[in-house]
Amino acid sequence: MVEKDYKVIDYAGIHARPASLLVQVANQYNCDIDIMFNNRKANLKSIIGVMSLAIPLNSVIKICASGSDENEAIDALSDIILQQELGV
Template identity: 50%
Template sequence: MVKKTFTVIDELGIHTRPASILVQAASQYNAEVNIEYNGRSINLKSIVGVMSLGVPHGAQIQIAAVGSDANKAIQGIEEALKNEGLGGPCEVI
């Protein structure tokens, strides 16, 4: 399992557009990818699940991936977060 923590920098948090971007990024990989926030872990390939978290600006989220391409999945999601101005890394676990 690979995990990485990010801080959400989008002023509106993870609303529809950012959630869609994250789901698209995660869906490119075979790994099981979850987003964790406020004690809940949700499949990052589910737009409804991601939206249900209600992640606000400034929140810390953790992305966890398990599978043969878990490292690539984390890197791809991190790149999507940076490119879209959604979040930045906090620490590698």
């Protein structure tokens, strides 16, 4: 299992557009990928799950991947988070 923490810096938090981007990237990988916020967990391959967390600005989130391509998945998701200025 690979885990990585981020602090959300997008003023609107993880809203529909960035959530959609993260889900699209996550669905390119075979491993299980979860996003955690406030002791709640959602499947990062599900837009409904990600949106249900209602992640606001300055939150700390954790992305966890487990499976054969977990490292590649975490790297790709990190790239999107940094490129889209969603988190640091």
